[in-house]
Amino acid sequence: MRCRICGAKLAKEGDICSNCYKLYQEEEKLKDDVNERLVVKRKYSIKYNLLRYMWVILVLVLSIIVCISSAQFLASLGLVCLSFVIMGLLLFLDKRIAKGTKAVFYDxxxxxxxHFWVINTDKTVKYENITEALIYKPSFSQKRTNLGDLCVYAKGTLPGATLLNGFQIKNVEDPETVLEQISEIINS
Ligand SMILES: [Zn+2]
Structure with a gap:
């Protein structure tokens, strides 16, 4: 007899080995935990985006002024349209990404x-496997809008390498308070 899941030889009659059974039990226990304690989302902020793309906006505005002052009205009209299209697209993308990003903290x-376009990532991390939760040093635009990137490292993740087991949520609102709440939940 061999284990149905991992193929290990079974000492006595049965379907699955004790290792796989233990994992199965742990998974079931994890599934039973449905007590939501905190939801962390990525914030969509127009102010943040305007600050972030300040230089692009500035260059476009200057170009438009140059076009108008040299009486190239058609070109300035084209630039105005282009600016609106670019900003609209950036805002639309950020809004969609923000809508599809969240982390729910249970017991x-x-x-x-x-969830974005064709990408569907769902990740469950047990608190006992979390090694560190932190907020990255905020950028200029993030500081002005009280946003920050939350990063949760899990076992098996090398610092600086890609987040194998952890995850990251950009532009979390009021990051310091959220981090405090997370630490409290994780360590309780
Ligand atoms: Zn097995």
Whole structure:
């Protein structure tokens, strides 16, 4: 007899080995945990985007002024339209990404979701596997809008390398408070 899941030889009659059974039990226990304690989302902020793309906007505005002052009205009209299209597209993308990003903290686990276009990422991390939760040093635009990037490292993740087991949520509102709440939940 061999284990139905991992193929290990079974000492006595049965379907699955004790290792796989233990994992199965743990998974079931994790599924039973449905007590939502905190939802962390990526914030969509127009102010942040305007600050972030300040230089692009400035260059476009200057170009438009130059066009108008040299009586190239058609070109300035084209630039105005182009500016609106670019900004609209950037805002639309950011809004869609923000809508599809969240992390739900339960009693014993956190479930991270990233749904955007064809990408569907769902990740469950047990608190006992979390090694560190932190907020990255905020950028200029983030500081002005009280946003920050939340990063949760899990076991098996090398610092600086890609986030194998952890996850990251950009532009979390009021990041310091959120981090405090997370630490409290994780360590309780
Ligand atoms: Zn097995």
């Amino acid at each position: 014993t686990k956190v479930v991270y979701q990233f």
